[in-house]
Amino acid sequence: GDAPARGPVVLAPASMQEALGEVAGAWAAQGNAPPVLSFAGTQVQARQLAQGAPADVIVTADEEWMDWLETRALIEPASRRTVAANGLALVSVKAFGPDDTIASRLLALGDGRLALADPQSVPAGRYARAALENMGLWDAVAARVVPAENVRAALALVESGEAALGIVYRTDAEASPRVASMTFDFRDVPEIYYPAALVAGAAHPRRQAFLDFLSTPAAQEILATYRFVPVEQAP
């Protein structure tokens, strides 16, 4: 039929908004109708889908929520794929010296605070906690942890000097001009993947095309410029 004026409706995590915005631009530049993007917390969007919100594609900030959607038959399981990955970084307004390690800085925290996204609930916080546990540091710093609403709020606490240190996504750390950062060794960190899938029952004719576009080298290159880790995967 005719090419629709509106592209597919895409739900994506707030932390991807700049990167996906540019990806959408590249897709539109190929003559496609621009997708309708909505950015919010993953949990919000999962619940929106559960209530019949008319979306076509969803990208989540962790696998757990995608599993939740899948068990409720809210996505098409066959379409599920990973479109990006991320890392963690320790951030501070104080520069890192040549001898500093993540462990040394964390153990020198004293009565300073460590800002994280809420490790009980927010994915970034859970990843940070797992990494610290893997490194055997969690018990040493647990009492100094300040749980924030999301990664960006944690970063703001560090930027404003309220927290001496913070653990955030690598993408956020590198985009902030006000903090120095040190990336965690990927072996200590759980796999931080951004899965994407088609929404069950969605009807937009171009939804599969957009989902596939996310995995193309063109899209992956854009994501990489925003410091996401590209994912090798055939469309």
Added chain:
Amino acid sequence: MFFEIAIDMAVDDHAFTLDFSSDAKLTALVGPSGVGKTSSLNAIAGLLRPRSGRIVVDGQVLFDSAGGVDLPPEKRRAGYVFQDARLFPHKRVAANLAYGERLAPAGASIVTRDEVARLLEISHLLDRLPATLSGGEARRVAIGRALLCAPRFLLLDEPLASLDEDRAETLLTLMERLRDELSLPMLLVSHSSAEVHRLAGRVVKLA
């Protein structure tokens, strides 16, 4: 009969009865402060529901607990001059005067707006808001408002209090004229025996 009234009222724990018939066009209601004069007028106007009884004015049954009649205030068409002026504070004097006039049935008016303005000497106040009126000015406007709503009878709660003697005299003359020319039944509450003796064909004493 102009007034046939036999009612039993209560406000909170105070109870009164009012029981009289009068074929005088102007009946005065007198009695000491707090005896229930204002409450009686409220009951006749339809603002206070009697516990029981019957109110007939000029042959029309306004209230009859036995017969299940209880006309709402707007159907009773009393021209009520309240003891306080009770003007609408958000409306200018002209709009206060026009309020009832606009709702009156066509052709039922008993005085014209010009006549009211002239007799009550309120022409210079038409643009003012009630908060800026003196005590006597507010009362004159309240009288005008009641006269202009084409009432079938008048309830006057100390209408001449706080009016100077010249103006009181003008109003007494007007009331006599309404009484005699229009046969408008009137119920007057007054503490001035001079006023009562001059106007009233019948005096009902409450005690």
Added chain:
Amino acid sequence: MFFEIAIDMAVDDHAFTLDFSSDAKLTALVGPSGVGKTSSLNAIAGLLRPRSGRIVVDGQVLFDSAGGVDLPPEKRRAGYVFQDARLFPHKRVAANLAYGERLAPAGASIVTRDEVARLLEISHLLDRLPATLSGGEARRVAIGRALLCAPRFLLLDEPLASLDEDRAETLLTLMERLRDELSLPMLLVSHSSAEVHRLAGRVVKLA
């Protein structure tokens, strides 16, 4: 001189002057409705600032635009009976009466609470809220409240309007007593020439 008053007032675009001295203990202020009687009392009580002039009561300068004197109302100690009762709606009658009494200087009182309650016949109302009082009841409480604040002089704006003749008579007697026994200067606004002739040593006509 009990009253030496020469002031120039304005409310919005209305301007009045008041200019009289009186060595009568009770001076009556008369004049047609809207002439400025209430405004004059307000100026003397300190509630309305005159544009210029001088107000002296019983030898005390309350206001003097030339001398830069302008006592606040609470320093003037007027016992003011307002044209409307102006009771405090959230306080019971007893608390309304006690309001000024509690603030009065010790030993300055001119009547006792019991005397007031008895003369004004308000003992049975002490527990009531103002909204439940009849017109005359409210006025009696307002008079009592003004008398109990140990005033140095009285401002009475039609104090007897809406009182029945027996009660008016009691109050007239009280006023005569205050005038003669306590030499309390009084300024009375009244539309009743009978009242004025009986009480006033001096009549000031505004026009």
Added chain:
Amino acid sequence: MSLTAAEWTIVALSLKVSVVAVLVTLPVSYGLAWLIARRRFPGRMLLDALVHLPLVLPPVVTGWLLLILLGRGGAIGGWLYDTFGITLVFNWTGAAVAAGVMALPLMVRAMRLSIEAVDRRLVGAARTLGATPLRAFLTITLPLSLPGIAAGAMLGFARSLGEFGATITFAANIEGETRTLPLAIYSQLQVPGSEDAVARLAVIAIVLSLGALLASEWLVRRSQGARAHVL
């Protein structure tokens, strides 16, 4: 400071959402305020409590409840969709619904205070002059409670302009459809180093509310009676 096209879109959408939310909620709030202020009926306290709910619940929960009720899968939302083909989720009407619901308790409270302050004896006076209960209400109670209506509209408008949690949960964050000022600010806050853009948007929000404030003050002053001059 001149606005970019994207900022204009956001401002226009925010104004549309807030104005519609306030206009639609206004009569509803006034009706509720009047019921609670003037009528005594069983369930009155319950109604009062219900009206306050959006204030006391975290906005995200209110948004979630709206989603459950008004989403296509919800009782009311499903009916709306099946009958009229109307979807509230993901478009500006949904944002207006969220804003209106969040503004409701503030509007009702302000109006109720003003209605309770109207002297009921004036209504009686109007009745004796020939006014039916409805006319007395329209000509006396309604205009005399105008300060509360203006205050309520102002509060409601400001709350609508600032509403975030319920909107993003119920109506999502779609550019040109539901991305109002607060959502745009939230989105910008997610971008590290975007303080300038956030500050610009915040200034716009402040200017808009200032305008609304001035308008409501002016409205009340214009329509209100002069006060007596005596202290």
Added chain:
Amino acid sequence: MSLTAAEWTIVALSLKVSVVAVLVTLPVSYGLAWLIARRRFPGRMLLDALVHLPLVLPPVVTGWLLLILLGRGGAIGGWLYDTFGITLVFNWTGAAVAAGVMALPLMVRAMRLSIEAVDRRLVGAARTLGATPLRAFLTITLPLSLPGIAAGAMLGFARSLGEFGATITFAANIEGETRTLPLAIYSQLQVPGSEDAVARLAVIAIVLSLGALLASEWLVRRSQGARAHVL
């Protein structure tokens, strides 16, 4: 439904934060309401606008501004810390500050409406009876504006109980310190399959606000004058 120990902690903290926020904000709001209602001074409109800011800005932005002002690095926060060793961020006082700031505009508006409805001639009457301006204020204006105080306190308490965005941004989400009911609900919402826990917490929030509502209605009714019985 009996509460778990964790829920009790959250409820106790929420009540502490909201009660303190309302109690501290109450006199400030009343003072502001009085100034705006009764005084004419240059900058009055500006003050009025400033008071409304927390309403119109997204709560997250308000929290962010609080962080900038009251954080250790901020102008006021730095001074507080250097002089008294007080830190507001990350502890319950910070949550109370955030709640109080968010409640302020609602409280000021309600009180202002009631103050404006007080007949100023009554103040004049009190003055002639010997009351100083202060005493006249305390005995006349203040008690007569009680309906607005109660409504304001109620609105403020409800808003404090529901406050989320500013609190999580300014005071963070620390269990036992700043994790109030809305933050706990938010945290639970992040966890897949936590609907039951969310519902329990929401019911607690509703019950608390209902209690506050009943208390404020009772307070007003108890202290308010009987009304005339005439229509």
